Amino acid sequence: MWIYEKKLQYPVRVTKSDIPMAKYLITQYGGPDGELSAAIRYLSQRYTMPTDKSKALLTDIGTEELAHLEIIATMVYQLLKDVPPQQLRRKGLGAQYTQHDHALYPSDANGVPWTAAYIQSTGDPVTDLHEDMAAEQKARTTYDHLISLTDDPGLIDGLRFLREREVVHFQRFGEALNDVQGFMNSKKVF
Amino acid sequence: MDPKQLQMLRELMELEFVATELTLYLDTHPDEEAPLRHYNAVAGELTYKKRVYEAAYGPLFSFGFSPSQYPWQWIKGPWPWEIKY
Numbered sequence: 001m002w003i004y005e006k007k008l009q010y011p012v013r014v015t016k017s018d019i020p021m022a023k024y025l026i027t028q029y030g031g032p033d034g035e036l037s038a039a040i041r042y043l044s045q046r047y048t049m050p051t052d053k054s055k056a057l058l059t060d061i062g063t064e065e066l067a068h069l070e071i072i073a074t075m076v077y078q079l080l081k082d083v084p085p086q087q088l089r090r091k092g093l094g095a096q097y098t099q100h101d102h103a104l105y106p107s108d109a110n111g112v113p114w115t116a117a118y119i120q121s122t123g124d125p126v127t128d129l130h131e132d133m134a135a136e137q138k139a140r141t142t143y144d145h146l147i148s149l150t151d152d153p154g155l156i157d158g159l160r161f162l163r164e165r166e167v168v169h170f171q172r173f174g175e176a177l178n179d180v181q182g183f184m185n186s187k188k189v190f
Numbered sequence: 191m192d193p194k195q196l197q198m199l200r201e202l203m204e205l206e207f208v209a210t211e212l213t214l215y216l217d218t219h220p221d222e223e224a225p226l227r228h229y230n231a232v233a234g235e236l237t238y239k240k241r242v243y244e245a246a247y248g249p250l251f252s253f254g255f256s257p258s259q260y261p262w263q264w265i266k267g268p269w270p271w272e273i274k275y
Contacts, residue, residue, distance in 0.1 A: 003251055003253055003255055004251070004252070004253075005250055005251060006249070006250045006251070006264075006269070006270060007199060007202065007203065007250060007270050008203070008270045008271075008273075008275075009203065009206070009207065009210070010203060010207070011200065011203065011273075011275030012271075012275060013275050053217055053218055053220070056217040057214065057217040057218060060210075060213055060214055060217055061214065064210060064214075070270065070271070073271060074270065074271040077271050078271070168211070168214065169214075172214050172215070172217065172218055175218035175219075176217075176218055179218065
């Protein structure tokens with residue numbers, strides 16, 4: 001069961017009209033290292049985790065990723081709101097407008113649609129947690145790149161928050177990995 | 191959005207962020223007492239402040255987690271992505 005809370009996890013402020021950023025930000029909505037990939041990855045892997053700590057952590061981080069998905073969507077929505085088609089075209093969003101108008105659509109920065117091929121769920125908890133730690137680093141790197149691409153202080157503030165969450169999630173996944181490895185080693189002692 | 195509402199919403203965001211961070215920490219450190227005490231204190235304050243906010247500005251939750259005045263208040267905007275923070 002999930003409950004929607006009618007608020008963002010962190011306030012989104014778009015202070016300048018940096019329209020091309022919408023095209024870049026969308027990769028954190030529906031790209032390989034984006035928030036949708038993260039949420040589906042963790043919420044799929046949790047069923048085959050062997051310990052209560054790892055089941056809880058994947059549930060909770062997977063849930064937080066859905067809140068991050070909403071933050072990214074809000075940034076894109078606000079950047080594109082009321083921008084006329086000709087201006088979108090001049091700013092490199094003509095293809096986006098053709099297929100999606102001002103709607104949100106999960107794709108990467110090149111318009112490639114989201115696919116489950118971005119994630120893995122192997123049933124091996126050690127393998128899955130290693131994937132999760134790598135995923136957090138890849139998302140952190142993507143946020144670094146996005147921060148380098150804009151000079152909007154409002155957007156940078158929100159992106160720094162999201163970047164920091166990747167660092168914290170990486171740390172927690174490392175602790176869950178230790179827990180799972182401890183559990184698996186203890187099973188091998190007769 | 192009225193500045194008073196926005197200020198209360200920001201307070202809720204801050205408090206709930208503390209609760210989220212402590213949740214993840216406690217998932218991998220369930221035997222630590224100090225963060226658990228902190229979590230319980232924040233949970234109490236958050237419950238209280240959400241009720242105060244909802245009484246003034248309408249429900250933050252549907253599905254039976256919050257009551258609504260007449261008419262059904264859940265559908266009332268602005269929705270989170272429409273707010274100028």
